[in-house]
Amino acid sequence: MSGIYNWMYYIASGGLILIGLYIVLVKTNLIKIVIGLNFIDTGINILLICIGYVRGRTAPIFSRPGISPANVVDPVPQALVLTAIVIGVAVLALALSIVIKVYQHNKTLNVTKIKGLKW
Amino acid sequence: MTLMIFFGVIIIAVILALIRAVKGPTAPDRVVGVDIMVTITVALMVLLGIFFKRRIYLDVSLIYAVLSFVGVIAVARYLDKGL
Amino acid sequence: MNQIIGYIVMGVGVAFLFLGALGVFRFPDVYNRLQAGTKCTTLGAFLSIIGAGIVEPTWFLKCLIIAVFILFTNPISAHALARASYKSGVKLWDKSVVDKCKDFEECAKAQEDDK
Amino acid sequence: MIFQLILIFIMIILAVAASLFKDLINAVVACAAVSLITSILFYFLQAPDVAMAEAAIGAGLTTAVFIIAIRKTERYEK
Structure with a gap:
């Protein structure tokens, strides 16, 4: 039973990435596809954070005297993910603006009926 | 020990709200x-x-x-035919 | 002594949180659910955060700020949501007895006709 | 320990529900709830600054951007 406690964050990130991949591959609505890309982004963020996690240690913020660098978790993936979240929102807004332009040009959101790239 | 009991009650409350959020008939x-x-x-x-x-x-x-209220306000303004 | 008072206040707050979630789960209508959920949950969150401030006395100011923000923002979202769900055409429960908003809108329409 | 497991289970249920909804408003609301549970998981993983950024962006900004996009296009997935 203690095995699943070591693996549960990997299960969470893998489950989110698989569900997002399913949405991107199967669904035909463009906004639903963007929601799937958002899920993949969140899953990868959880994966990067739980790589740097060490059990029994505390956050890398030196706000009181008893905290030394020997008992904090790894701060480098946290800084990486903090940047990745902001960039993810920028990519999301750009993708949605492209979706709005596609809708204004084709009057539909179904990707199987958009024939602008088929020739 | 007391905090553990509180966490258990709060998790049950979150599960009840989750059932309503998945099952509820309208938006x-x-x-x-x-x-x-x-x-x-x-x-x-x-x-x-x-x-x-x-x-x-x-x-x-x-x-x-x-x-946290910004998202709820956005959805409410959409349902209100505003925004 | 501080610890005991704090944990008692926190326990009352957690009980209100649970009752609010139970009301959201059990009630039959959007408006009933909104009423039960918002009132109970605002009081429950307020009491549990204040109890946390009593347990750790150096945290009391920050806990008070969080509680005041909960007290400001939660009724705003509930009010906006109730108004939006009424305007988007969600029906009341069939055993509801009074609909004040309908009377108010008819009264406003009659006043506009008078002008 | 069991709390994290229950929270992960709730998150997976919400993600599956977001993929099954036909109304895009419901899918966006479920997406905001997934962001909420993700923030609690970051809190358990001892990363409060990441949880703060995820809270601010996932709760407010993502939902508002999706709602504006749905307002400009159409609501139901056919």
Whole structure:
């Protein structure tokens, strides 16, 4: 039973990435596809954070005297993910603006009926 | 020990709100479920701050308490045919 | 002594949170669910955060700020959601007895006709 | 320990529900709830600054951007 406690964050990130991949591959609505890309982004963020996690240690913020660098978790993936979240929102807004332009040009959101790239 | 009992009760409350958020027949029902889940989560984060004994963890709860109503306002303005 | 008072206040707050979630789960209508959920959950979150401030006395100011923000923002979202769900055409429960908003809108329409 | 497991289970249920909804408003609301549970998981993983950024962006900004996009296009997935 203690095995699943070591693996549960990997299960969470893998489950989110698989569900997002399913949405991107199967669904035909463009906004639903963007929601799937958002899920993949969140899953990868959880994966990067739980790589740097060490059990029994505390956050890398030196706000009181008893905290030394020997008992904090790894701060480098946290800084990486903090940047990745902001960039993810920028990519999301750009993708949605492209979706709005596609809708204004084709009057539909179904990707199987958009024939602008088929020739 | 007392905090553990509180966490158990709060998890049961989150599960009840989750059932309403998944099952609810119309769109405002689901928004109500998610809104209740957000408010319960703010209290859960403060109790977790006591559990971990770090004062800096209260800032997450503060950010959530200030900014959580923006999403609900956006959905409400959409249903109101505004925005 | 501080610890005991704080944990008692926190326990009352957690009980209100649970009752609010139970009301959201059990009630039959959007408006009933909104009323039960918002009132109980606002009081429950307020009491549990204040109890946390009593348990750790150096945290009391920050806990008070969080509680005041909960007290400001939660009724705003509930009010906007109730108004939106009424305007988007969600029906009341069939055993509801009074609909004040309908009377108010008819009264406003009659006043506009008078002008 | 069991709390994290229950939270992960709730998150997976919400993600599956977001993929099954036909109304895009419901899918966006479920997406905001997934962001909420993700923030609690970051809190358990001892990363409060990441949880703060995820809270501010996932709760407010992502939902508002999706709602504006749905307002400009159409609501139901056919």
